[in-house]
Amino acid sequence: MNFKPSREFAIEQLDKFIEENLIEYSKLRNFDFGPDRRSNVSCISPYVNHGVINESEIINKSLKKFSFIKNEKFIQEVLWRVYWKGWMELRPKVWTDFLNDLNEIKIKYQNNENYLNTINGKTNIDCFNYWVGELKKYNYLHNHTRMWFASIWIFTLELPWQLGAEFFMKHLFDGDSASNTLGWRWVAGIQTKGKHYSVQEWNIKKFTNNKFDKIKLNENSLPKTDGRTYPIINKEFVDNTVSGEKKLLVFDNNLSFENTEFANKNFKKIFLVLNGNETRKIKLSEKVLNFKKFLTHDQEIRLKQKSISCEIINIGELKNINEDIYALYPSVGENLDYINSINIKNIKFLYRKIDKYSWKFCNKGFFNFKNYIPKIVQEFI
Numbered sequence: 001m002n003f004k005p006s007r008e009f010a011i012e013q014l015d016k017f018i019e020e021n022l023i024e025y026s027k028l029r030n031f032d033f034g035p036d037r038r039s040n041v042s043c044i045s046p047y048v049n050h051g052v053i054n055e056s057e058i059i060n061k062s063l064k065k066f067s068f069i070k071n072e073k074f075i076q077e078v079l080w081r082v083y084w085k086g087w088m089e090l091r092p093k094v095w096t097d098f099l100n101d102l103n104e105i106k107i108k109y110q111n112n113e114n115y116l117n118t119i120n121g122k123t124n125i126d127c128f129n130y131w132v133g134e135l136k137k138y139n140y141l142h143n144h145t146r147m148w149f150a151s152i153w154i155f156t157l158e159l160p161w162q163l164g165a166e167f168f169m170k171h172l173f174d175g176d177s178a179s180n181t182l183g184w185r186w187v188a189g190i191q192t193k194g195k196h197y198s199v200q201e202w203n204i205k206k207f208t209n210n211k212f213d214k215i216k217l218n219e220n221s222l223p224k225t226d227g228r229t230y231p232i233i234n235k236e237f238v239d240n241t242v243s244g245e246k247k248l249l250v251f252d253n254n255l256s257f258e259n260t261e262f263a264n265k266n267f268k269k270i271f272l273v274l275n276g277n278e279t280r281k282i283k284l285s286e287k288v289l290n291f292k293k294f295l296t297h298d299q300e301i302r303l304k305q306k307s308i309s310c311e312i313i314n315i316g317e318l319k320n321i322n323e324d325i326y327a328l329y330p331s332v333g334e335n336l337d338y339i340n341s342i343n344i345k346n347i348k349f350l351y352r353k354i355d356k357y358s359w360k361f362c363n364k365g366f367f368n369f370k371n372y373i374p375k376i377v378q379e380f381i
């Protein structure tokens with residue numbers, strides 16, 4: 001596995017997957033055959049998360065190969081991230097509560113031996129130690145393995161889920177405020193209240209082709225509880241029409257501007273905004289920061305090839321903005337937190353149509369959202 005930081009590579013990866021492996025996706029997707037045999041899943045999440053390729057183009061390409069019915073599982077998975085994003089947009093306090101909890105928990109656990117052994121892959125669970133190493137080496141874990149990992153972290157190693165979510169964010173190339181936080185909450189049993197994901201030894205054995213043996217797990221755990229409730233906020237994602245010769249901010253979730261619906265708006269200049277560890281609550285590993293930097297640079301090159309005026313800036317420079325400026329909406333997460341913290345009033349957000357349309361279906365669970373997938377596909381693909 002080698003995640004080259006370029007759109008060209010992302011498209012190659014996606015095309016190869018669709019051509020050769022999509023046909024068996026629903027049958028094989030739950031198997032983790034190890035980092036050298038990843039062709040049963042697409043491995044495109046590091047790119048989708050940065051907007052290097054977007055959901056519409058992925059689904060569009062897949063539908064050129066197979067019908068909706070044959071493709072349904074893959075399309076559902078691709079739209080999970082839209083769903084998680086929308087769910088979080090409607091309840092942003094889940095994100096702020098997570099960060100606040102994390103702040104306190106980190107102090108409590110800074111010298112905790114169990115925690116330090118866990119993040120260094122020194123537990124008495126071999127498969128878990130292996131995955132810690134894999135995560136740090138490749139900055140990616142298979143979806144099923146993320147579920148096993150989180151379940152072991154919470155229920156066998158008995159560590160707070162917030163520390164696990166932080167550990168993933170630090171090392172994953174696809175680290176995403178919504179998919180990650182809500183994924184961990186789901187495993188813990190507080191996302192769907194009372195329903196947790198309790199990993200069983202047979203499941204790991206079966207889906208890793210018996211790679212691991214004698215795995216001692218707590219298989220009889222109870223879900224975690226959290227008394228807080230998160231009512232849906234009343235927020236409209238209002239369309240800002242672009243008028244006049246304006247500048248645009250692009251954050252690290254939209255790094256393929258030329259393939260967005262805003263590409264024809266004739267912005268006078270585009271600022272590609274990098275957010276480093278100085279301004280982040282969750283400090284990212286050097287490799288993850290570099291991945292973001294290189295993807296941003298790749299976007300800069302593509303824009304310049306199209307003679308679009310652009311410049312990479314540090315997020316700290318947003319403090320100096322004193323004119324009206326547009327921004328592709330960065331979503332709930334560290335970039336939006338920074339914008340809110342400096343209280344700039346003259347940013348007008350532009351929302352993707354697919355998000356505005358889909359997020360209204362994120363008020364309930366994914367099974368409800370799934371009913372609207374054919375509509376979303378019909379509308380945007």
Ligand SMILES: Cc1cc2nc3c(=O)[nH]c(=O)nc-3n(C[C@H](O)[C@H](O)[C@H](O)COP(=O)(O)OP(=O)(O)OC[C@H]3O[C@@H](n4cnc5c(N)ncnc54)[C@H](O)[C@@H]3O)c2cc1C
Nearest residue numbers: 041042043044045077078080081143174175176179180183
């Ligand atoms: C505890 C936990 C933490 C997670 N953290 C993240 C995260 O930080 N960032 C992230 O992008 N995903 C996260 N996921 C979701 C999922 O594991 C990854 O999106 C998936 O493994 C990416 O690999 P792939 O591209 O090969 O997926 P494929 O199986 O090939 O799926 C195709 C695409 O569908 C989307 N997708 C698939 N499954 C999910 C899912 N469960 N949730 C959201 N989108 C999905 C992704 O964009 C993915 O690239 C997490 C899951 C769990 C259980």
